[in-house]
Amino acid sequence: MEPRTSVIEKRLKHINRIIAVASGKGGVGKSMVASSLALYLSQKGYKVGLLDLDLYGPSSHIILGVKNQFPTEEKGIIPPVVHGISFMSIVYFTEEKPSPFRGVDISNIILELLAITQWGCLDFLIIDMPPGIGDETLDVIRYMKKSEFLVVTTPSKVAMGAVGKLLRILLELKKPLLGVIENMTMTDSSFIQQEVKRLHVRYLGNIDFDTVLEDSIGDPDRLVQTQMMKDLSRTLQNIKL
Amino acid sequence: MHEWALAESIVMAAVDEARKEKLKSITQVTIFIGELQQIEKEIFLFALNELSKSQKPSIKKDAFILKTEKSMLLCKNCGNTWKFSDMKKKLNEAESESIHFIPEVVFVHTRCPRCGSPDFEITKGRGVVLSSITGVR
């Protein structure tokens, strides 16, 4: 018998809201939005956790500049607090080596992380999701029942093709959907907005392509000053946080 | 001491199962401990006994039986099989500790000793498994 599933609900009990930042597509800015959202909420005075579930290509630790940190062991593992955010990631255990995992391993890792991580009381737990509708998405839906989804796309038809499928499955499963953020916009186009509305999902707004964003990666103090952060804050006005 | 969190999962799963089976008390719980997770048995047992107090249905004192399960790793590339203990010496302390927390990072820190492939499988001895419960109705 699998004992870990029994304890997960207890571990997540004192977390008020769980927001999974997801997309059908990779490279659209999920990690950037997830990390920035965590910083934004933390700055507002909320108690915030960030869980990087992109096990092949974890990125949040790079964006937040997390180095030489390791969870504390106490009746489980307590995530280190970085810039006010309780941050959990597979990188603590992989030391940045390549991570060749198969699907069953992915599920096992997620179960293990959820069973042993002691988040304590949080107002928000933000999840940085990998792309697609694979094991991670299905496990979040299965084990983190109160999760709500914030979906990110780029202006491209190619991105929207995959994002549309994620939206449709989330709608079918009746998961709470906070809406869609259109990231890295460079021209005016209402294509994404129309597509999103056609699915009866909320279009939250756009974040312009920020040509100097790269300079702030790894430095949260600068990241919160960027145009990207201003645009993100504007889109967040459209959801109840 | 993350053994405590795993012990808690065992106790909660045992109680869930006992309720499902309408048991009045739990008299015996058999647990397999996979070699890969390198659990500190004494701490684990201590945690199990502590967490068992004041449960409903009640859990008898010393109900827990711990059995170690040797690991078996199977290479999908060349078919080789081996045990984690065969290669543990080659790991440094940090790598070994990471596997203790998340057994799957064995794919990150080790390779098939014969062909060097990371594409192998843990066929036995991964982690903590609740094997059986007995009790009275």
Ligand SMILES: Nc1ncnc2c1ncn2[C@@H]1O[C@H](COP(=O)(O)OP(=O)(O)O)[C@@H](O)[C@H]1O
């Ligand atoms: N609004 C933006 N402007 C400029 N660059 C961005 C923006 N959003 C994300 N990026 C960059 O795009 C790349 C992909 O973003 P990332 O968050 O890693 O995507 P994902 O997590 O969806 O794969 C990163 O290099 C990130 O810094």
Ligand SMILES: [Mg+2]
């Ligand atoms: Mg990412």
Ligand SMILES: [Zn+2]
């Ligand atoms: Zn091999």
